[in-house]
Amino acid sequence: MVTILDTTTEKRVRHPEKAHRPDQEVMRKPDWIRVRAPVSKGYSETRALVKEHNLVTVCEEAGCPNIGECWDKKHATFMIMGEICTRACAFCNVATGKPLALDQSEPENIAKAVVKMGLSHVVITSVDRDDLEDGGAEHFEKVILAIRAASPLTTIEILTPDFLKKPGALERVVAAKPDVFNHNLETVPGNYLTVRPGARYFHSIRLLQRVKELDPTMFTKSGIMVGLGEERNEVLQLMDDLRTADVDFMTIGQYLQPTRKHHRVVSFVTPEEFKSYETVAYAKGFLMVAASPLTRSSHHAGDDFARLKAARDAQQTKAGGE
Structure with missing residues (x-):
């Protein structure tokens, strides 16, 4: 009886680790960051398909502001290994707690949804699963292989956790040959203690670097949020760190506070400042940069791929002609 009551409570309290925190001020959003509520037919069809196959999307779980636009176009980012994360990042709206067992039918269900939606490019992300011996690497592999079998022409982008203290996990995922390997730094290193306390900045940098060592042809990608109190010079240094790891694609978006218990928005970065970041990032050698208030890791992922x-073809052509 006690177990049943505890489980019910865990489901009811989305962020139990944040319940004791004082409420943070929620800043009024500027005009450039407003989005319309999703009401289109395409949105409803995508939502029905997700429910039909018992799938979880980061679009819903993280409260993405672009869900209306993306789902209307039949774009969705699937979140595997459940909807409960073992980490408790101060910025994230994904539920925290003790995860359930892996759904062994999930790889096949995602593959079916990819086929039904006619996706030419799909993004697969996950919660952190520190409770699993391999951090969920085998499950990522199974999902990639299932999509390849069902829809061979679909390109696959993965957005992974950091596989901290999970030897061999990264190598297994890279060996499954996704087309894009994304792992987000989320914020500058000086913010990690308060924003991303379960992670380690230089471990994440090293993970991205290791992907390129394992497969130099694989595209790598990473993203951050701004508005968390970072200084401009810290963002520029982070860009240099990513380029040292030979990361191809960087995304920069505005942090939006999910609830009063989450980390507060320190500032709303203007569109002009985002454009400046984009210009500097291209100058530092990134093949692709997406920087705007509503930029998210998987927003426009297919077009961006x-x-x-x-961009790589043009770079290689230029290098071959010199």
Whole structure:
């Protein structure tokens, strides 16, 4: 009886680790960051498909502001290994707690959804699963292989956790040959203690670098949020760290506070400041940069992948002609 009551409570309290925190001020959003509520037919169809296959999307779980636009176009980012995360990042709206067992039918269900939605490019992310011996690496592998079998022409982008203290996990995921390997730094290193306390900045940098060592042809990608109190010079140094790891694609978006218990928005970065970051990032050598208030890791991922390939081809053509 006690177990049943505890489980019910865990489901009811989305962020039990944040319940004791004092409420943070919620800043009024500027005009450039407003989005319309999703009401389109395409949105409803995508939502029905997700429910039909018992799938979880980061679009819903993280409260993405672009869900209306993306789901209307039949774009969705699937979140595997459940909807409960073992980490408790101060910025994230994904539920925290003790995860359930892995759903062994999930790889096949995701593959079916990819086929039904006619996706030419799919993004697969996950919660952190520190409770699993391999951090969920085998499950990532199974999902990638299932999609390849069902829809061979679909390109696959993965957004992974950091596999901290999980030897061999990264190598297994890279060996499954996703087209894009994304792992987000989320914020500058000086913010990690308060924003991303379960992670280690230089471990994440090293993970991205290791992907390129394992497969130099694989595209790598990473993203951060701004508005968390970072200084401009800290962002520029982070760009240099990513380029040292040979990361191809960087995304920069505005942090939006999910609830009063989450980390507060320190500032709303203007569109002009985002444009400045984009200009500097290209100058530092990134093949692709997406920087705007509503930029998210998987926003426009399919179009961005096509541009990423074109940028590499142009770079290689130029290098071959010199």
